Structures are given as C-alpha cells and as structure tokens.
Amino acid sequence: MNNEIFNYIDDRKLPEYFKDFLGKKVTIIGCGAIGGYVAEMLAKMGVVRQTLIDFDPFEHENAVKTTCLYRVPKDSGKNKAKVLAERLNDLIGEECVHGIDANITCFGPMAFADQDVIILALDNYASKIYGNQDWMQIPKDRKPLMIFGGTIGECAHSNCLDGSVCCIRCLFDEKWLTNPLVRTSCTGPNYRIPDLPAEFARTTALASMESAIQIAETCRAFFLGYDGVVNMRTVYSAHPALNLSSYMPMRRRSCPDCKEYQPVENVKALENIDVLHNTVGDLMDAVSAYLENTDFEILVSRIEFGNARYSKIIVDDYCKCCGRELKQLYRHEFRSSYENQLCEECKNLGKKADESLREDTHGTCLSAICKDNCNKVLRGKILFDVGYRIGEIIWVIQRGGGLDCMDSEIKYYPFYCENDQKIMNAIDKLEG
C-alpha cells in the first residue's frame, strides 16, 4: 500500500489508532441500505481495503434509504458495488476499495478466507444462509469474523459471530426459508428453482443507518481488540422504547447448517490455477500431479440455495420449446433454469419454454469428473463455466480399490485454486 495513504488519517484529523485499521481486510456482501452505510463508515475510519459485492443496480427509489454516496439520477441503473467503490476511492484518494458486480453464489468459502471480517448486508434469507454455509466451511485458522445485521420495521439489529457458539442459521426460523416452488427432480437435471418474489419490508433510512452504525462499531471494537463484541447480538428498539440491548445468541439444536457444515481442514492449494482462467483439463492435471495418480474423481460443485441442492453438470439436454437435442452443454444445474434451456433458434425467435415438455424430455448429467468421462470438450471447459465458484473447495475422491463405499474407505481430498483469492481484486463482473 502506498505510504501516502497514511496521510488519509492525518490530513482528516482522524484518531491515530485508525492507522492500525488501514491494513484490515473487509468484504461487504450487499451494498444496499445497510451495506452502503457500513462501507462508508468503515472507509471513514480507515478501513480502506474493502471488497464490495452486489449484483443489483442502483435505482432512483433506493435513494431514500441508502447512503448519499449514490448520486441521483446519475447512478441510476449502475451496479451498486462498482459505483460505491468508485465513490469511496474518490473519498480516500486511492484505489483501495474494489467493487464486484456479482451474486454471492459465484463465490465459494475460500474466496473469503484470510479476510478479517465479512459483513453480510443482504435482504433475503436464502442468500444469508448461502453466505453462512460458505463461511462455516472456511478452515478455522483462516476464518474471518462474520457480522450481519438487518432491520425489522423501525428496529435494527446486528450480530457478530466467530463460529464457536452458533451460526447465522441458528438465529433464523426455518419457516422463513420455505419456498413452495422447491421440488427435487427424480431424474436428470435439477433445474434452478425460481426465487420467490421478495417481500419488501417497510423500513426507513434511520433504521438502516442504525444497523449500519452497530455493525461499524462492532468492527471498530473488534479491530481494537475488544473480544466482548464477538458472539453478541445487539438490538435497538426505536421510539417509544429507545432501548439498546445486547445478548449472547445460542446454538439452535435443530440447526441443519451446524450439522451439515463444518470447517474443512487440510485444504490443499493448487498452485497457479484459478477457476476463471483455467480449464477442467488443467484441474485434472494439477490434481493428478498432487496425488501422483490418475485414478480419482473430482466431485462437481455442490450448491445449496433456497433449500434446494444442485450438484450435477448437465451434459446433454433437450430444448424446452422444440424438443431438439442440445449436445455437450456442460452447464451446472444451478446455472440452468427450465425456462432458459432453449436452442439457439428458439432463443433468437424469442420463443418460450413449454411446460408440458417438463416430464417428457430429460437430459443426462454428471456428478463427478474422472478420466473415463472427461472428453476433449469437457477438458477444454473453463472451471467457472461448469459451475466451480471462485474460492470453491473442490472435493476429490479416491476409492480404496474396493467395489464401493462399504468395501473400502473412500478418501476425500479438499483442494482449492490458489489464485482464486488473487484474482478477486481483478474481477469486475460475474454471471452466475
């Protein structure tokens, strides 16, 4: 970092101890009402190494609840993360903040490892749970602090967790996650379930700002070494109560994420490889070099979102309008909706998927990639395009020579692409 950045603290007559914050790394996921304020407040206290992630464009009507860093009408239609990063860099005077136009679902656990803090400022439970599942899998010695907050009417809350007491999902009611559209496929691809229309809660800029203040203050206290803020939930109740309370949240016995998701230890870095630039063939060669063996299977990326699981690559499918065969698609289920599985001709003609074909035509899928099923086309596919996320923990299995899992122990090896973290600062936009 340029030494002149220290002038940022001195020139603005900010507290000396803010200089210690200059090296802190924070990722803020969601740059809306709360995230925008948090990013601003953190930047103004010296936390300048921020990564901002949001896929939404800023709209004029957002202005009434968000930070004034967004300019109306100039920024209408532009991606929130990128605009906010630009404004903060203008404020700081250096290119420190990086904005990525992407959905949280483009990122796996290792994208956030080695950060100091992750702040989840999302407005839907499915995304929060997804973020939780990613965070839970980060190895313990590299796990950042997790802070998330929200508003309920005029009330604001923030939660600061380190994973030792409970997870984010422990604080949720499972009823909030029910999506009646979820149904798992008996056969072939499990297409991406459409998200339920968001239920917009009536809240105010004041409540959002209050939550953001709590989050920023928690960050400040943590960076100063006050462990008392960790594993605490803070709730502010507005007028007439005007009450601020804090308590330690507890683990929920029935939390599925606490059961299913644990820190993945002994994750090995595959050097000089990342999911945006390297292919399936590169991955297979790298794993083969590590294991000194070609007898292994690389499991397809497994994504759980909105209580549905997506864990296969669609190899061949059928156009959902005309029924024509779609060969060698190699697209992940999560990135494929039934409505979008159309041939080029039907797409160009603006035709729509035919629901009556849903039961009649089924594609073929892959659950794992091995030397026997990895043809030239698949070898040449970019990892991200076949569903591997930035910072994905890629599981490789080796069978112990027996027939199946009951016969001999199956060994699991977790890997990640070392360069995934390095390219985070170079990513502009991701579709997925």
Next chain:
Amino acid sequence: MDHSDVVERIANEYTDILNMRTPNVIVRRVTPNPGSLALLEFTVFAKTYYITDGNDTNPKETDRIVFYLDIKDGFPADKPCVYFEQGKQHASVNCHKNGYECIDEWHYDPTHAGRNTTLVGTVKKVLMDIIYDPAVANYNSMANRALEEWQKGKVKSGEFPTCELTHLIRFDEPGNVSRPVLPQKTVQKKIRPALPTR
C-alpha cells in the same frame, strides 16, 4: 453427517433391504458411477411390463426386470436415483420416459426432528410399482402420462396388480443376512465444542 456415519447408514439400509426382499428379488452391488458411493442392482422376477424407449406406448410383458439404486456422494442430503436398464424400462405412469423411476419427495432432516425418507422405503415403493400395486400409482403427477389409459385399463380389468406383494417383499421374520464388514474408521469423531459458561 460424518462420512463414516453415512457409510454406516448405507450398510444398515443395505442389510435391511436384503432382509426385506424374497428370493424373487436378487440384489447385487456393482461398480458405482463416478461421484456415487454405491450402486445396487436389483433383478426382479415378477410379471410386469416394459417399454423399449420413451416413445414406445405399447408395453410388452416380461417376467424379469432390472433396476438400479444409485446412491450419490451427497447422500443422505442428496437423494438417490432409481433407473431401469436401457431398452427395458418399466412401463408405468411412475416411470419417466428416460427410464428413471419417480421416487417422490425425498426428505432429509439432519437434526432428525422431522421424517426422513429411507432407501428401504424407496426400494419397497419401486417393487410395489413393478407389480402395479395401486397404492403407489400416482395419477396426480404422472411421470409418463402416455401410459395412463393403458395402466388404468389394466387395473379396471383386474390384471393389476400382477401378483401379491408377498411375492417380492417379506412380511415375516427377517432373514439372517449379515451386515457388510465396513472398512476401519480412520477419521476421528469430532468433539462437540463446550458450551459457553455463563
């Protein structure tokens, strides 16, 4: 769920499946597909009907049919698949045109607070469908509606079910099938973290 717990569950369910069936159902473990933990092959000797491919609407009679139970790596959170061998797919409204059996909702609750679907239950349902037991035919959500009239006609004429369920499923004392000897666990059980003190 710990991997060793998953393997133990599969082994227990495999034993239960072997105990549940009669000699008219032969179960064999075969080489799993990539990404699968286990693949069980079921050869069923009972009167049933098959189609040769998805476009075939003229079911043919047979007294032997083969299906596979594919247990994926993400089991039990990821549901298993049941499919019939190519060229001899089960002719039923519950079986998709590509040969995959519709095994209905798969429920998995890692906290065991709710109901969990089992492999045994899934296999039982498939066996019942093979003999066209009316309890499992789902006309409200048909996987292959081209066979609806044919199947309903057979039910109406009294030809379905093709035989008694006891021909395939044992309802008496379980047999003496020994559980597979599992490989030695090399992974240590995770230690539950201590609760925070007040």
